[in-house]
Every structure is written in C-alpha cells, then in structure tokens.
Amino acid sequence: MTLTLKNVSVTTxxxxxxxxxxxxxxxxxxxxxxxGRTTSGKTSLMRAIAGxxxxxxxxxxxxxxxxxxxxxxxxxxxxxxxxxxxxxxKSVLQNVxxxxxxxxxxxxxxxxxxxxxxxxxxxxxxxxxxxxxxSGGQQQRVALARSLSRQSHIMLLDEPLMNLDYKLREQLRxxxxxxxxxQKDAVTIYATTEPPEALxxxxxxxxxxxxxxxxxxxxxxxxxQPQSTTVARVISDPxxxxxxxSISAGEIxxxxxxxxxxxxxxxxxxxxxxxxxxxxxxIVIAKSGGEKGTISLVEVSGSETLVYVDTPAGEVVLQxxxxxxxxxxxxxxxxxxxxxxxxxxxxxxxxxxxxxAGE
Amino acid sequence: xxxxxxxxxxxPGLLLLIAIIIFPLLFTIRVTFSSWNVSxxxxxxxxxxxxxxxxxxxRYWSSLLRLFYLSFLTVAIQYVLGFAIALFxxxxxxxxxxxxxxxxxxxxxxxxxxxxxxxxxxxxxIGALNGLxxxxxxxxxNWLTESGPANIAxxxxxxxxxxxxxxxxxxxxxxxxxxxxxxxxAIDGASAWKTFARVTFxxxxxxSIGAIMIRLIDASKIFDSVFTMTRGGPGNAxxxxxxxxxxxxxxxxxxxxxxxxxxxxxxxxxxTLTIIGKVFARLSKPRGx
Amino acid sequence: xxxxxxxxFITIWSLFVLFPIMWAITTSFKPESAVVNGATxxxxxxxxxxxxxxxxxxxGPDSLTNLLTPTLNSFIVTAGATAxxxxxxxxxxxxxxxFTYGWKNYSNADIIFFFxxxxxxxxxxxxxxxxxxxxxxxxxxxxxxxxxxxxSGLMPIVVWLMVDFFNALPREIDEMAMLExxxxxxxxxxxxxPLSKPGLTVAGMFCVIFGWNDIFFxxxxxxxxxxxxxxxxxxxxxxxxxxxxxxxxxxxxxxPLVGLAFVIERxxxxxxxxxxxx
Numbered sequence: 001m002t003l004t005l006k007n008v009s010v011t012t013x014x015x016x017x018x019x020x021x022x023x024x025x026x027x028x029x030x031x032x033x034x035x036g037r038t039t040s041g042k043t044s045l046m047r048a049i050a051g052x053x054x055x056x057x058x059x060x061x062x063x064x065x066x067x068x069x070x071x072x073x074x075x076x077x078x079x080x081x082x083x084x085x086x087x088x089x090k091s092v093l094q095n096v097x098x099x100x101x102x103x104x105x106x107x108x109x110x111x112x113x114x115x116x117x118x119x120x121x122x123x124x125x126x127x128x129x130x131x132x133x134x135s136g137g138q139q140q141r142v143a144l145a146r147s148l149s150r151q152s153h154i155m156l157l158d159e160p161l162m163n164l165d166y167k168l169r170e171q172l173r174x175x176x177x178x179x180x181x182x183q184k185d186a187v188t189i190y191a192t193t194e195p196p197e198a199l200x201x202x203x204x205x206x207x208x209x210x211x212x213x214x215x216x217x218x219x220x221x222x223x224x225q226p227q228s229t230t231v232a233r234v235i236s237d238p239x240x241x242x243x244x245x246s247i248s249a250g251e252i253x254x255x256x257x258x259x260x261x262x263x264x265x266x267x268x269x270x271x272x273x274x275x276x277x278x279x280x281x282x283i284v285i286a287k288s289g290g291e292k293g294t295i296s297l298v299e300v301s302g303s304e305t306l307v308y309v310d311t312p313a314g315e316v317v318l319q320x321x322x323x324x325x326x327x328x329x330x331x332x333x334x335x336x337x338x339x340x341x342x343x344x345x346x347x348x349x350x351x352x353x354x355x356x357a358g359e
Numbered sequence: 360x361x362x363x364x365x366x367x368x369x370x371p372g373l374l375l376l377i378a379i380i381i382f383p384l385l386f387t388i389r390v391t392f393s394s395w396n397v398s399x400x401x402x403x404x405x406x407x408x409x410x411x412x413x414x415x416x417x418r419y420w421s422s423l424l425r426l427f428y429l430s431f432l433t434v435a436i437q438y439v440l441g442f443a444i445a446l447f448x449x450x451x452x453x454x455x456x457x458x459x460x461x462x463x464x465x466x467x468x469x470x471x472x473x474x475x476x477x478x479x480x481x482x483x484x485i486g487a488l489n490g491l492x493x494x495x496x497x498x499x500x501n502w503l504t505e506s507g508p509a510n511i512a513x514x515x516x517x518x519x520x521x522x523x524x525x526x527x528x529x530x531x532x533x534x535x536x537x538x539x540x541x542x543x544x545a546i547d548g549a550s551a552w553k554t555f556a557r558v559t560f561x562x563x564x565x566x567s568i569g570a571i572m573i574r575l576i577d578a579s580k581i582f583d584s585v586f587t588m589t590r591g592g593p594g595n596a597x598x599x600x601x602x603x604x605x606x607x608x609x610x611x612x613x614x615x616x617x618x619x620x621x622x623x624x625x626x627x628x629x630x631t632l633t634i635i636g637k638v639f640a641r642l643s644k645p646r647g648x
Numbered sequence: 649x650x651x652x653x654x655x656x657f658i659t660i661w662s663l664f665v666l667f668p669i670m671w672a673i674t675t676s677f678k679p680e681s682a683v684v685n686g687a688t689x690x691x692x693x694x695x696x697x698x699x700x701x702x703x704x705x706x707x708g709p710d711s712l713t714n715l716l717t718p719t720l721n722s723f724i725v726t727a728g729a730t731a732x733x734x735x736x737x738x739x740x741x742x743x744x745x746x747f748t749y750g751w752k753n754y755s756n757a758d759i760i761f762f763f764x765x766x767x768x769x770x771x772x773x774x775x776x777x778x779x780x781x782x783x784x785x786x787x788x789x790x791x792x793x794x795x796x797x798x799x800s801g802l803m804p805i806v807v808w809l810m811v812d813f814f815n816a817l818p819r820e821i822d823e824m825a826m827l828e829x830x831x832x833x834x835x836x837x838x839x840x841x842p843l844s845k846p847g848l849t850v851a852g853m854f855c856v857i858f859g860w861n862d863i864f865f866x867x868x869x870x871x872x873x874x875x876x877x878x879x880x881x882x883x884x885x886x887x888x889x890x891x892x893x894x895x896x897x898x899x900x901x902x903x904p905l906v907g908l909a910f911v912i913e914r915x916x917x918x919x920x921x922x923x924x925x926x
Contacts, residue, residue: 052823072826073834079827085820089842102829150828364832368743372736372803373759376766379800383777390777440661447658458662460913465665467905469878471863472898476672479891487671490687519668531916573767573808580770583863587885604772609868614776621773628768 001028001063001153003187008048008058010211018044019055020211026187028153031180031203033219034191036234041211042191046156049189050077062153075154078147082159084139086131086146092118093127096146103150117149118142120179137168148179155183157190161197173200195237199223207231229275229348238280238306241316242344245276252276254336255313258291263338265352274351275344280306280319282340286333291316295330309334387618395615409619418595419603419620423627426599429510430578433517438571440518441525442563446555448526449533459530466523474587477516478503481588506596509589513597516584521577525570532566533559568639575635579628600624675895676701683891701892705900712893715900718880722860722901724791725876729798730855734848736799737763737806742836744807745814746822763807766800771864774800782869789871797865802855809854813847814840849915853908860905877901 003026010019019041026032034042047053049060051072060067067075078099086095093111096118100110118124121141123134131139140160147155161169177200180188192198198205198219205222207215207230215227226232232240246253248271253259293311300306305324309316309332318334326332343351394405413419448459465473480487481502489499502508540562544554582601585591591598591606604624608617674691675683682688682695691697703710740763743749744756778797779788787793817840825835866876875883881897 050827052827071831072823073829073831075827076829077827079824081820081824083818083820085818085824087821087824087839089839099828146828365743365747365749367833368739368747368836369749369759372740372807373763375732375736376763376800376803379796380766380769380774382781383774386777386780387773443657444661447654452654452658456913456917458658459916460909461662462665463909463912464669464906467857467909468669468902469861469863469898469905471861471878472881472901473668473672475881475885475894476668476675476898479675479895480668480671485684485686487667487687487689490689519664523665527912527916534916576764576767579768582770582772601770601772604770608772608776618773618776621770624770625768625773628770629765632768 001185001187002026003049003154004059004061004064005049006059006061008045008055008060010044010048010053010055018211019048022058022211022213024206024213024216026189028185028187029183031188031190031201033198033201033203033205034189034208035193035195035198035205036191036208038193040208040234042208043158044211045208046079046158046189046191049154050079050156051075076150076152077154077156078150078152079155080140080143080147080157080160082162084131084136084143084163086139086142088131091128091130092123092134092142095131095142096149099146099150113149114145117145120148121145121175137164137172140164140172144179148183151183151186153186155180155186155188157188159191159193161192169197173197177201195223195235198235205235207234209234225350225353226277226342227350229277229344232277232342232344232350236279238317238319240277240279240342241283241314241318242275242277243311243313243316244273244346245313246273247271252338252341254291255311257312258289260336260338263341265339265354266341266343269343269351273346275346275348276336277342277344278316278336278340280317282337283316283318284335284337285318285320286335288333290333290335292331292333295326295328295332298326298328307332387622390615391619391622393615395618397612400614409616412616413619413623416620418598419600422591422595422598422600422603423624425597426579426581427631429513429517429581429599430575433514433521433581434571434574434578436514436518437522437525437574438567441522441570442529442567444522445526445529445533446559448530462526463523465519466521466527468520470520470583471587473520474516474584477512477519477584478588481512503589504593506593509593509597512588513581513584516588517578517581520584521574525574528566528570528573529563532563532570536562572632572636572639576628576632579632672895672899675891676899678892678895680890680892698892701890701896704893705897713880713884713897715877715880715897718875718877719901719904721791721874722877725794725798725866725874726856726859728791728795729802729859730852732795732799733802733806733855734852737803737851738810738844738848739836740803741807741810742814742840745811746819746832760807760811763804765804767804769800771801771862775864775868778865779868788869789873791874794866794869794874794876797869798859798862801862802859805854805858806851809851810844810847813844813851817843846915850912853912856908857905 005022005024008019008022009017011017022045034045036042044053048055051067051070087098090098093114096114097110100113101107105113118127121144123138123141123145126134126138131142134142144160161172164172180201190201190203202219205217205219206213207222209230215222215231217225222231222235226235229242233242243254245255247262247266247269250262251259252262252266291311291313293309293316295307296310296315297308298305300323303322305320305322305326307318307320307326309318311334316334340354342353345351389402391409392404392406393402394408395401444462448455448462452458483489483499483501483503486502488502492499500508502512536559540558541554544558549557580601581599582605585597585599585602586605589597591602600620604617604620607613607620674689677691677697677699678688678695679698679700688694700710704712705715707714707716744760749756749759774797782788782793782797785793787796821839821843822832822835825839826832830838861878863878863882866879867882870876870879878901881894881901884897885894
C-alpha cells in the first residue's frame with residue numbers, strides 16, 4: 001500500500017499557505033519521521049492525509065486510488081494525537097474495542113484483538129478504568145493501543161510523546177521502535193520537534209519548514225549533511241550556532257573579529273561571504289586567543305551545561321560535559337575547531353560538511 | 360465533507376423553528392395594513408392608517424420609554440445583586456449549598472402566580488407590607504395606586520424573580536474559572552478587592568455579557584408582574600408595551616392596530632438588543648468573547 | 649467589619665427571598681378572618697391555621713376547582729416541548745459548533761443569532777396569529793398545538809446553551825470517531841451525545857422552568873381541554889377568589905419546580921454546570 005502525495009497545497013484565510021506543493025511517496029512497511037518546528041506544517045500534512053484538512057490542489061492517492069472522494073471514515077487511517085485523546089465515557093477496553101467493532105469485527109474477535117493490544121502496551125490491569133482515572137502516560141498508551149489494534153494501512157502519530165515526562169518518553173521511544181517494526185505493511189508517519197527522537201527511532205527523516213519538505217534522507221544523512229542552515233538548525237539539539245564569516249587570503253574570519261586558518265576542505269571556495277555552522281558539543285573553550293564573548297545564559301540539563309555566549313559575530317551555544325560553574329555576564333573565549341565547521345552559502349545552502357562524526 | 364451531514368444537524372431544528380414562526384410573522388405584517396377589529400374581521404387593505412395612528416399614540420411611546428428604563432434598571436440591579444450573592448455562594452461562607460438552593464428558588468416559581476402573591480403583599484388595606492410598616496409605627500404606603508410606589512413594587516418583584524437567574528449563570532461561571540490567576544494574585548499579595556477588580560471581574564466579562572443579554576431580552580417582555588399587580592395603573596403609570604398591546608388586541612380586540620404596535624415593538628426590541636450586543640462585543644474585544 | 653456587612657447582606661437577602669414564599673405558605677393556611685381584617689403573620693398567636701384554602705383546591709367535598717388535570721396537562725406540555733427543543737436544538741447546536749454553514753452572506757453567527765432572536769419575540773406579538781394558525785390546523789386547545797408554540801420559545805435557549813457546550817468539548821473526540829469509521833451522525837450519537845449529559849440537563853432544566861411557567865400562550869391558545877396549571881390558578885384569580893385559596897393553589901403549583909432547585913444545586917456543586925454555561 002503506497003501512499004502518494006502529488007503537489008498537495010493548502011492555503012487558509014487565517015494562516016496563509018500551510019502546505020506548499022508537497023509531493024512524496026510513502027512506501028509500506030517503513031517509518032517516516034517528520035521533523036520541523038511547531039508551525040512547519042507537520043500536523044497539517046497529517047490532517048490532510050487523514051482527510052481532516054481539505055486540500056486546495058494536488059492529489060493524495062493510496063495504491064493509485066484517489067483519496068479525495070473518500071470521506072474520513074472510509075480512509076482507514078489511525079491517528080495518535082499529542083493530546084491524549086480517548087473517549088472519556090468509555091472504559092479502557094471499550095475504547096480499544098470501539099474502532100474494531102466499527103470495522104465490523106465480531107464482538108468476540110474485537111475483544112480478543114483489543115485485549116492483546118492492551119496487554120502489549122502494558123495496561124492489562126486497567127481494563128475497566130475510565131481514561132480520567134489513568135495517568136497521562138497510561139492515557140497515551142490507551143490511545144496507542146486503540147490505533148495499533150486497528151491494523152490500519154496508514155498510521156499517523158503527531159508528537160505523541162510531547163506532553164509526557166522525560167522518563168516516560170525515553171521508555172516509550174524504545175517501545176515505539178519495536179511496535180512500529182512489527183507493523184509490516186503499514187505506512188507509519190511520526191511527527192516530532194525533537195531531533196533525538198528522530199535519531200533514536202532511526203527511520204527515514206523528512207525535514208519540514210514553512211509547509212514544504214526541505215530535506216529527505218536517512219538520519220545520518222540528514223544529520224551530517226544538512227542541506228541548508230534551516231535543516232541544520234532543526235535537526236540539531238541544542239541548536240547549531242550559525243555565524244556569518246568571510247573567506248579571504250587563506251583565512252576564515254568570524255564577523256569582523258577573530259580569524260583562523262581555513263580548514264583544508266574549504267580551500268577550494270572562492271573568497272567572499274559565507275556562513276558557518278557548528279554544533280554545540282564541538283565548540284571548545286579557548287586557552288588563548290579565540291573568539292571573545294559574554295555569557296548571556298547558562299542552562300544545566302542532565303549532566304551537561306549549555307552556555308549561551310554573545311560574541312561580536314552573533315550568538316553561540318556551547319555544550320560542556322558535566323556541571324560547570326560559569327556565571328552570566330562573565331567573559332569567555334571560545335574556539336571553533338576548523339574540522340567541525342559546516343560551511344553554507346549566505347542564502348543558506350550547504351557547501352561543505354565536516355568529516356563524519358565519530359572523530 | 361459532503362454537504363448532507365452538516366445539513367442533517369442544522370436543518371430539522373432550523374426548519375421547525377421557521378415553520379412555527381413564519382406564519383405568525385407574515386400574518387402580523389399583513390394585518391397591520393388592515394382594519395381588523397371587533398366589528399370588522401378579515402384582511403382588508405387600508406394602507407398605513409394604523410402606522411399613522413401609532414406615531415400619534417403617546418400612550419404607546421411612553422410605555423416603550425417606561426419599559427426602557429424599567430428593564431435597564433431591573434437588569435442592572437439583578438446583575439449587581441446576583442454577582443454579589445454569587446461571590447458569597449462561590450466560597451467563603453458556611454452552609455454554601457443551603458444558600459445556593461435557597462437563592463435559586465424564586466427563579467423556579469411561576470412569575471404570573473407569584474405576582475398574585477406579591478399583590479397580596481403590596482395590597483394596601485390587608486397586605487403584608489403595610490401590615491409590617493404599621494407594626495413598626497410607619498404610615499401605610501399606596502403601593503399599587505400611586506405612581507412612584509407602584510413602580511418600586513414592580514421593580515422589587517422583577518428583582519426578586521430574576522436575580523436568581525443572574526446568580527445561577529454567574530455562579531456557574533465563577534465555578535468554572537481556572538485557579539491559576541487567583542494563585543498568582545495571592546502570591547502577589549493582592550487584596551480581596553484588587554483580586555476581584557483585576558482578576559475575577561475581567562475573567563467573568565464574557566459570561567456577564569451573555570447573562571445580561573439574555574436577561575435584557577426577557578426583561579423586554581415584562582408583562583406578568585405589571586398585568587397582575589397594577590393592570591398598568593394607576594392611570595398608565597406602570598404600563599409596559601406588552602401590557603398595553605395585550606389590552607388593545609386581546610381585550611379591546613383591535614387586532615390590526617394591536618399588531619401594528621406589536622410589530623413596531625418587535626422591531627425596536629431587535630434593533631436595541633442588537634446594538635447593545637454589538638457595544639458589549641466591542642467593549643470586551645481585547646479579551647475576546 | 650467586612651464580615652458583619654457580609655453576614656447582614658446574606659441575612660437580608662435570604663429573608664427577602666423567603667418572604668413571599670413564607671407569606672404564600674402561611675396565607676394558604678389562614679381562615680378568612682385572618683386575611684380580610686388586616687395582615688397577620690404568626691400562626692397560632694395571631695390566627696388559628698385552617699385547611700379551608702387547601703380543601704378548596706384538592707379533591708373532596710369542599711373542592712372548588714380541580715387542579716389535578718391541569719397538573720397533568722402541565723406535565724405533558726412541558727415534557728413535550730422540552731423534549732422537542734432538546735432534540736432539534738442540540739442537533740442544530742452541534743452542527744453550528746462543528747461545521748461552517750454559508751448561505752449568501754450569512755454565517756454561523758447569524759444563524760445562531762436567528763435562533764436566539766426568537767426569544768426576543770414578545771408572546772403578545774404572536775398570540776393572535778398563533779391562535780388563527782392553530783385554529784386553521786385544528787390544533788387549538790390541544791397538547792400538540794401548545795407544545796409546538798412553546799418550542800419556538802424554548803429551542804433558542806437550547807441552541808444558545810448547547811453551542812457553547814459543544815464548543816467546549818474537544819473536537820479531537822469527534823475527529824477520532826470519524827477516523828475510526830463513524831460518519832458524522834454516528835460520531836455525534838456514539839461519542840458526543842454520551843458526553844453531553846451535563847449540558848443537556850442544564851438546557852433541559854431551563855426549558856422545564858420556562859415551559860412550566862409560561863402563561864401567555866397557555867392562556868390564549870387553550871380553553872378547557874388543555875388548561876395548564878398556571879392558567880387554572882389565574883382563572884381562579886379572575887373570579888375574585890379569596891387569597892387563601894389563591895395562595896394554596898400557588899404553593900401547589902410551584903412545588904414541582906422548587907424541587908429542581910436541588911437538582912441544579914447538585915449539578916453546580918459537582919462542577920457540571922460550569923462548562924455548560926460558558
């Protein structure tokens with residue numbers, strides 16, 4: 001069952017263009033990760049596929065059959081929302097049975113499938129509870145069980161882990177991988193704003209921005225070869241620092257200040273203005289020299305410290321292992337190792353990416 | 360989505376309502392151009408005579424003016440008192456649930472029947488109110504036969520009957536308010552008054568507007584209390600348009616003229632209420648309804 | 649200081665609320681002499697309670713009037729008009745909450761205004777044409793005729809309350825139902841309706857209150873067969889019936905609805921009304 005989108009566009013009065021000429025072929029048995037900022041069109045794309053958002057132009061087909069004339073309830077698309085949507089008046093078991101009975105399964109069959117699905121998400125002990133009597137994570141598992149048990153050909157998950165706590169997210173991410181891989185001939189599309197999630201689920205990644213798919217590839221491809229500064233920003237967490245530079249006389253100069261010898265891979269580029277990008281964990285604190293700046297913000301997350309530095313060339317984010325005692329307002333010198341730099345045109349297109357990670 | 364489904368939901372109700380209302384409305388419009396009355400029934404055509412007579416009918420216009428201030432006054436009092444008791448019944452008093460039930464009761468009673476009871480309270484020789492006044496050594500008041508007191512009596516009855524409606528809507532609104540803004544105000548150390556002025560009242564604005572509009576709509580129809588207690592009197596001192604029209608069309612049987620008055624009344628009511636609704640919508644725009 | 653003011657206010661308001669009702673109840677137990685010779689208040693001290701008023705309205709040898717048939721009529725008419733208004737009104741409200749309707753320049757807001765504006769219609773405007781219409785349809789002095797007419801006043805309340813109620817229910821629930829194989833009608837009946845009990849209860853209570861308490865239409869559109877309770881009492885009033893009988897019949901006819909105050913309070917205190925009037 002191949003799901004094909006051809007030149008799909010949606011414009012609304014309120015939000016302007018929300019899907020901009022999207023064409024893509026989703027193949028069965030694969031997991032596609034949609035990644036992009038909050039308003040990049042991920043949700044709209046899913047709603048268009050499900051039939052919840054009417055498309056203005058273009059075509060959506062399933063195995064060559066036009067979806068346009070099929071109302072939502074005949075499309076057989078399973079959706080998991082970021083809000084935990086279950087039927088509040090039905091018990092866990094009834095929630096999961098509902099779509100199965102709608103599909104025409106016999107009562108006994110429906111019960112059997114529902115029970116299997118509920119057990120798979122580990123809620124076997126909560127069959128008679130109402131959703132409101134469950135925790136957020138459990139509610140999301142019910143929603144998941146409901147969608148999984150349907151064996152739909154298309155499964156859409158819209159930031160399903162968004163509203164859950166950190167620990168549960170980690171746990172569900174791992175489970176998702178197994179669950180999705182078991183869905184042999186379904187197209188699974190999973191939207192997220194979080195790069196780690198995209199990388200962990202390790203499927204094919206579609207980067208969305210302003211209603212368009214701006215890059216498509218394997219996680220390593222997208223991570224190591226972001227085709228533009230936009231992709232680089234979206235796919236890096238913490239965000240990649242992007243600074244304007246100029247190349248001249250064998251040197252690369254950041255803004256108007258600090259310069260360093262040009263890395264070997266960039267030697268062939270003609271002199272002029274460019275942008276460089278560097279990931280937070282590649283930046284090091286300079287022992288001498290380097291770009292000077294003032295610390296504007298310090299965030300400790302887990303076992304890492306994120307330091308935001310205002311430099312003459314622009315804001316730079318660096319990540320240090322461990323907890324460090326750095327204070328806002330202090331000055332700091334940083335070094336941007338040449339072999340870790342991405343070089344982009346001023347319009348954002350990628351020129352050179354560093355050698356693959358793993359040093 | 361196919362058009363059939365949306366229509367399935369809306370049309371039955373809409374068509375039923377139109378079916379019920381369309382004939383009376385068209386008939387009313389047509390009959391105003393006839394001279395249907397006791398001696399002449401049927402739809403003849405006499406042009407705009409009724410409309411001309413209406414323009415000169417000072418009793419009608421003064422009843423409209425009276426309705427205007429009577430409805431605004433009573434709804435304003437209902438709103439202030441209803442909000443006050445809603446705040447008390449919301450939190451901070453013992454036996455809250457008892458008071459909630461008690462304060463809802465007047466709304467449940469039949470206005471036309473309670474008006475009879477009120478008449479027996481206000482009636483001058485054997486009524487409860489003058490009885491109480493005489494016991495504390497005050498002179499009796501002509502509640503139903505003197506213009507000023509009669510209007511006060513009508514106002515009291517309207518306030519008694521309908522403040523509970525305001526109370527119910529506003530209390531339900533208060534109970535559904537989110538808790539966070541109040542916590543924030545408490546953390547900031549805001550006084551009770553400041554919390555009310557900066558948090559409670561603004562958050563209640565949309566629901567207040569809804570409640571006031573509904574009450575104004577119903578107050579524009581004030582009839583039961585006036586008709587039962589004073590019959591519009593003394594003279595015409597308490598007469599509302601509904602009472603006057605009732606007399607002209609259903610007692611004097613001047614159907615054509617009564618309908619003319621009624622139609623004008625309807626047009627004015629819709630116009631006024633629409634304007635008020637728009638003003639309210641604009642006033643509350645920044646917060647959004 | 650504030651506390652004293654508050655307590656005073658609450659006391660005065662409660663006394664004000666209670667006074668007419670207490671007056672009605674005490675008057676209903678007064679003998680003639682306790683009424684016509686000036687106001688009396690305290691039973692046993694100022695007058696000997698008597699059942700004369702109640703005997704006049706309840707079946708028995710001293711019965712002046714029969715209020716039981718009117719009571720039954722009131723039940724039928726109120727229940728009928730409430731049911732029709734709830735069914736058609738909530739369907740329309742759901743449609744207006746979930747779909748966009750357009751006809752020329754008119755939008756959903758205008759349609760909602762059309763519904764609500766029916767409440768602006770003063771009954772006195774409609775009384776005569778309704779009379780003629782029902783006469784033509786042979787529905788004068790029938791339950792159905794009165795039910796239909798009352799529906800025009802009650803459906804607007806249902807639409808007004810239920811549009812807001814449905815707006816407050818997450819759209820994702822109906823979307824989910826549709827994604828899982830329900831067409832919009834099935835989605836409404838299988839997933840939204842079961843969630844709408846609080847809203848429907850509140851709307852239904854308003855319908856019952858306004859339907860039961862209607863006097864104008866019942867007065868003009870029914871004669872003898874479908875006399876409703878308030879009309880029957882008003883009819884007593886018209887024949888210069890003594891106050892003790894009027895008081896007894898008034899108390900008799902408001903009792904059924906006063907019970908509703910308890911129902912509403914329970915809903916309020918459980919927080920179910922909140923979402924229903926937003």
